[in-house]
Amino acid sequence: MNASYEHEYLCPHCSHINVIEIETEKDMYREKYIACPRCGVKLEIVPAEGIEDRINLVVTVAYTDAASR
Ligand SMILES: [Zn+2]
Numbered sequence: 001m002n003a004s005y006e007h008e009y010l011c012p013h014c015s016h017i018n019v020i021e022i023e024t025e026k027d028m029y030r031e032k033y034i035a036c037p038r039c040g041v042k043l044e045i046v047p048a049e050g051i052e053d054r055i056n057l058v059v060t061v062a063y064t065d066a067a068s069r
Helices: none
Strands: 004-010 017-023 032-035 042-049 055-061
Touching: 004 055, 017 032, 017 055
Parallel strands: none
Antiparallel strands: 004 017, 032 042, 042 055
16 A cells, blocks of 8 residues: 555644554655644654554754744
8 A cells, every 4th residue: 555644643842633644664664844834843754653553743843943942
């Protein structure tokens, strides 16, 4: 299967529910960088294998600009 699926994830910064399109196998364990449309924080999203062939999204806030430190 190489179809793409939409997955919901929660922004860890503002708890806004976002949707990301994941192409299974091709996108597995490759990080994506997306800005949350609500709060604008940069997010790093890594699709990982979850239980029962479900994709488990690991979402963390990506601190890329030094201004926040
Ligand atoms: Zn957010």
